[in-house]
Amino acid sequence: MRRESQVVSGRTPNSFRLATYGSKMISGYLITILITVVIYCILAHSLNIITGHAGQISLGHAAFFGIGAYTSAMLYTEAGFPFWISVPLAAMVAGMVGALLGIPCLRVRDDFLAITTMGINFVIEAVFLYIPFFGGAMGIGGINLPNWLGREMTKPEYFLLILVVFVFLLLLDWKLGRSWVGLAWASIREDEQAAGTMGVDIVRFKVIAFILGSAIAGLAGGFYAHFLTFIMPQNFGFGQSIVILCMVVFGGIGTRWGPIVGAIILGILPEVSRPIMEYRTLVYGVLLLAMMRFQPGGLLGSESILTKGLRRYVLRPLSKKAS
């Protein structure tokens, strides 16, 4: 706070000059990509909880992303809540809706679940699009980056904020993976019937996965709305759900780092492949197809070339040296 007041009074300390220099180095374009990629990382991570850890295929994850974004946007623009309250509330609302929709969803068999979640995505998008309260096809505008230290956050700072939250979520994931909940999810994923016989409360743990995954997706939605400053129903359609799912599967479903690697690669891909604009989506589709056809475990899956190579040429020599 004190440094901030110094800036306002006109004396520019060195550290601040360095900071502005640094933010110029990281151009606006790059920081936009970085923020988008971290948001995708959070989304892929949240879907990984539902689909990877608990083994429930969801084709409608963008619905919860959208619920988070709309909740935070409505709270910010209509009710005047600051960012610091609207975004956590968005996560809570998304989690509650996730529980509400999750319970009837879990009555149905796995393949039904995939299509039901897809249906929920279409219905939620239709609600945003057709109910005037949510701004219709025009969407909601006028959402700003959060304020702190008495001014609006810069984009690099916002990036750091999201990154910190993401690291915190990863720690949470690591903790959960080692707890009873993680164990119960693994047992449900591997063999639901056996888990039930052993006394695992299947419905309860599935709902926990749904709530957690949806809430984190809602959090990502809040970040996304405040970053874009303008949201439309189309941002949260079925296509978006597929993109998120592809990131998870591409990187390696159920692994901790796989979805993140997938989000980074597939998030940067559209930017890198600008020169082949015309064929971009084709490449995307073929890449997915080839990946699943030849490396069905994903890049970091336990049976992939990459993991085997790592184990063979990096880990084994290292452990030999150590012994």
Next chain:
Amino acid sequence: MLWQQLANGIAIGSVYALISLGLTMVYGILRILHIAHAGIYALGAYIGWFSFRLIGDFWLSLFIGMAGAAVAGILIERFLYAPLLHLPRIAPLIVSIGLFIAMEEAFRIVAGPHTLTYNARIGLGDFSMGSFRLTETQILILLVTLIILLFLWAFLTKTRTGLAMRACAQDAETTSSFGVNVGAIIAVNFLIGSAMAGAAGVLIGVYDNQVWPTMGSIPAYKALAIVVLGGLGNIPGTVLASIIVGLAETFVIGVLAIPFPRDAVAFIAMILVLMFKPYGLLGKA
């Protein structure tokens, strides 16, 4: 007016049935969600359009469209799905999604992003009785669907191959132990399902008088909703659900004039039914 809407609804529902039947048959045997089925539907429309431009005879182009779609379906099964069957269900699903995205893009790149008009002369003529009127294309849809459904029913119930197909849908392993070539049955399954989707593509191309690259995207998801509504893998249920969805869409939009997206109707119907019958309309646990 009411009769008119009824006819429209049934015509649309018949096309849905043609698309969804292939999907439900594939699910019945392989237990995979074949999203690229809608890509085959669009492929059928493109092949039909192209051969119509080349030959000028609609019925022949319909047949060529069906044949082309059938070949594509068999190739997809052989080279993409067959090696993935032992894996978790999500692997073929993602392959299917990737293939569908790639197919749509391929259509756009090869045939151009614009819509192509498909104004075929069929030679059936309109039918009208008082205020009730069936257009030529509606008659065409009803006629072709009826013929195909009759053929399918006869095939499944009267022939040995049909019997083997139904047996495979119940338990492929046991069926193979009785000396049935399950690989061949799966190929026949894809052949019939894809040919029906190709026919649906040509019919919609003529009905809407256009063929365009993303014509498969809405049917891709709607057909899945219909298939679930009818009870995954259940053939009569799928036909019933298709007609219901076709009618519901036409009535919700045309008669009740509710400002609601036409394409969400199928999903709302699906979610409502699943609340009470978790295995679909005619599905069994």
